[in-house]
Amino acid sequence: MLLVLYQTYKTVRKTILIPTDCSIYSLQVVKHAIDRNADCVVDVVLFTGVFLSNNISNMLFFSKEELVDELCSEEFHEACEIICNKYGKRVRSMRFEIFTGNTQAAFENFLLGNDVDEMFIPHARLVYGKKCFDPVPYMQDSKLPSTVISLVEERSPWGDNILSELFYNLNKAR
Amino acid sequence: MKNQTRIALVFFSLTISVMIMLSAAVYYFAMQYTFADFYKRLKTRAQLAARIKLEDERTSLSAYQEMRDRILEKLPNEIDYFIEVKSDFNATLADTLGLPASFFRNVIEQGAAEYRRDEIFYSGIRHQQEGRSYIVIVSAESYYYSHHVANLRTIMTAAFVLISLIVLYVSFLFSRYVFGPVRQITRQAGDINSDNLHVRLDVEGVNDDIKELKVTFNTMLDRLEASFATQNNFISNASHELATPLTAIIGESEVALSKERNEMEYRDSLKRISHQAERLERITKSLLFLAQTGFEGSKQKFRSVRVDQLLWDVKSTIEQMNPKSQVMINIELMPENPDLLTINGSEQLLHLALSNIVSNGCKYSNHQPVEIFVGISDTHVIVVVTDRGIGIPENEIRFIYDPFFRASNTIDFEGYGIGLPLTRNIVRIHKGTISVKSKLGYGTVVELSFPVGR
Numbered sequence: 001m002l003l004v005l006y007q008t009y010k011t012v013r014k015t016i017l018i019p020t021d022c023s024i025y026s027l028q029v030v031k032h033a034i035d036r037n038a039d040c041v042v043d044v045v046l047f048t049g050v051f052l053s054n055n056i057s058n059m060l061f062f063s064k065e066e067l068v069d070e071l072c073s074e075e076f077h078e079a080c081e082i083i084c085n086k087y088g089k090r091v092r093s094m095r096f097e098i099f100t101g102n103t104q105a106a107f108e109n110f111l112l113g114n115d116v117d118e119m120f121i122p123h124a125r126l127v128y129g130k131k132c133f134d135p136v137p138y139m140q141d142s143k144l145p146s147t148v149i150s151l152v153e154e155r156s157p158w159g160d161n162i163l164s165e166l167f168y169n170l171n172k173a174r
Numbered sequence: 175m176k177n178q179t180r181i182a183l184v185f186f187s188l189t190i191s192v193m194i195m196l197s198a199a200v201y202y203f204a205m206q207y208t209f210a211d212f213y214k215r216l217k218t219r220a221q222l223a224a225r226i227k228l229e230d231e232r233t234s235l236s237a238y239q240e241m242r243d244r245i246l247e248k249l250p251n252e253i254d255y256f257i258e259v260k261s262d263f264n265a266t267l268a269d270t271l272g273l274p275a276s277f278f279r280n281v282i283e284q285g286a287a288e289y290r291r292d293e294i295f296y297s298g299i300r301h302q303q304e305g306r307s308y309i310v311i312v313s314a315e316s317y318y319y320s321h322h323v324a325n326l327r328t329i330m331t332a333a334f335v336l337i338s339l340i341v342l343y344v345s346f347l348f349s350r351y352v353f354g355p356v357r358q359i360t361r362q363a364g365d366i367n368s369d370n371l372h373v374r375l376d377v378e379g380v381n382d383d384i385k386e387l388k389v390t391f392n393t394m395l396d397r398l399e400a401s402f403a404t405q406n407n408f409i410s411n412a413s414h415e416l417a418t419p420l421t422a423i424i425g426e427s428e429v430a431l432s433k434e435r436n437e438m439e440y441r442d443s444l445k446r447i448s449h450q451a452e453r454l455e456r457i458t459k460s461l462l463f464l465a466q467t468g469f470e471g472s473k474q475k476f477r478s479v480r481v482d483q484l485l486w487d488v489k490s491t492i493e494q495m496n497p498k499s500q501v502m503i504n505i506e507l508m509p510e511n512p513d514l515l516t517i518n519g520s521e522q523l524l525h526l527a528l529s530n531i532v533s534n535g536c537k538y539s540n541h542q543p544v545e546i547f548v549g550i551s552d553t554h555v556i557v558v559v560t561d562r563g564i565g566i567p568e569n570e571i572r573f574i575y576d577p578f579f580r581a582s583n584t585i586d587f588e589g590y591g592i593g594l595p596l597t598r599n600i601v602r603i604h605k606g607t608i609s610v611k612s613k614l615g616y617g618t619v620v621e622l623s624f625p626v627g628r
Contacts, residue, residue, distance in 0.1 A: 078554070082556065085551065085552070086506075086510065088510045157617070162611060162619075163549075163556060164560065167504065
């Protein structure tokens with residue numbers, strides 16, 4: 001009975017996982033991922049791999065909010081809000097997570113912890129920052145269904161991480 | 175007196191008065207303690223002296239004597255006095271010692287008393303021996319009082335003077351520091367005159383009162399500049415804005431008059447002409463409004479404006495003005511919920527601002543497609559206009575808001591350099607921001623963001 005209930009609840013709700021390098025360019029995937037799940041309400045989990053510091057004081061005073069603030073610019077958050085607002089109630093939530101593991105098992109656990117139903121992998125060269133790593137290899141090795149979305153290689157000519165980048169390649173990614 | 179000096183003096187006098195109070199308290203309590211301590215020592219000596227002098231028993235006498243000699247150090251000018259109290263009190267004795275009568279009375283009545291004359295301290299006790307009563311007085315000069323306290327006084331005075339000097343210096347530094355931003359504003363504001371009204375104060379840094387002041391000053395300058403510019407250049411402004419509907423009216427009537435037409439066609443053309451004339455009137459009104467009132471925010475009638483509606487209006491206006499224009503409104507990221515799309519503003523002015531940007535996009539790209547995107551973040555409505563025009567040279571992009579400035583690559587295009595400054599002022603009175611990014615040969619992107627009007 002409970003299982004049936006859970007399954008019906010899951011058909012209308014879906015958690016999708018999308019890797020990002022904290023650039024507005026990478027957010028193109030989000031829109032396509034949501035578009036492909038037109039029949040359900042989605043929770044979007046954006047994530048990036050982060051090398052955590054081994055320094056004792058850094059570990060003591062670790063704060064996820066501060067780390068996310070450091071990684072993501074204000075424009076990035078604004079771009080996320082724009083995407084959320086476009087879909088209104090169809091995007092139940094959008095949050096940013098960090099994956100700090102370095103084994104496949106850790107990644108499976110991360111998927112379990114975030115209750116991920118589907119993953120979307122951008123087929124593009126994302127540029128990860130100094131503290132971050134590309135989590136896509138773990139995603140490819142995972143058993144969970146994943147969809148590859150190829151992004152346009154062409155970057156906006158007006159510079160990186162400005163809001164217009166979100167709009168620039170809007171219709172081009174497949 | 176300058177405010178800066180006044181602040182410094184207030185700071186100085188506050189610190190100094192606190193210092194004075196502190197030093198006085200320290201000095202007073204140190205003195206009190208010295209006195210109390212010294213009297214206690216004298217009293218011990220008086221008690222011992224009484225025992226030595228008046229004790230009968232040999233053995234204990236020598237023990238007392240030894241105690242006094244060995245353990246208690248000899249005080250400077252230490253003198254012992256023994257006075258037997260008889261029924262009639264000998265006042266002359268008191269006089270010879272130079273002590274007040276009240277001292278003796280206290281000794282007799284309370285058993286002990288203390289007195290000080292300059293540096294000589296007296297401590298007296300009453301001693302009972304075999305039914306007879308004696309007054310034992312020990313006097314000595316207090317080394318602590320004469321030397322240590324004097325030393326304390328010297329140190330405190332020196333410290334006081336030194337610290338006063340330091341505090342004086344620090345208070346001037348402090349007031350300089352406090353008034354630094356104000357001086358900076360004064361200096362920057364002093365450089366602004368009617369020739370360079372576009373210059374603004376730098377408002378970087380922490381969000382404090384000074385920044386607020388600067389922002390207020392800048393908005394005041396915006397209004398000043400806008401009214402200056404609109405008033406100075408009203409004619410060119412007006413012709414810039416009025417020429418297009420007039421051209422449309424003339425064109426329409428010429429086409430209508432070029433040959434014989436049926437009533438339906440005349441009706442249509444008259445309708446179009448009247449539509450353009452209405453627009454002309456609107457523009458004239460808004461321009462007059464602009465010129466007469468400057469940019470007084472309070473006089474603007476702000477209403478809820480639907481951004482999507484506004485953009486479609488702009489699109490149709492631009493396409494009417496020049497049928498070759500291709501304006502595309504991209505609604506990919508437009509929210510599904512239309513309630514989010516409202517901003518507070520004056521529709522006429524916003525229309526003017528947006529059509530300026532879009533028509534620039536069309537003009538400088540030789541009528542290649544201009545795309546308008548809309549997106550709503552939680553706090554702002556964002557409108558992005560991209561074109562594939564000639565772009566703006568990188569080193570000239572900071573001048574684009576100067577009235578009558580035209581980039582070096584715009585010689586082939588008609589224009590007055592009024593549109594963008596006007597647009598920016600309109601955006602500013604809507605508390606929005608405008609940012610222009612451009613790459614030569616690729617095109618330009620204009621990002622407008624307005625606070626949402628929910």
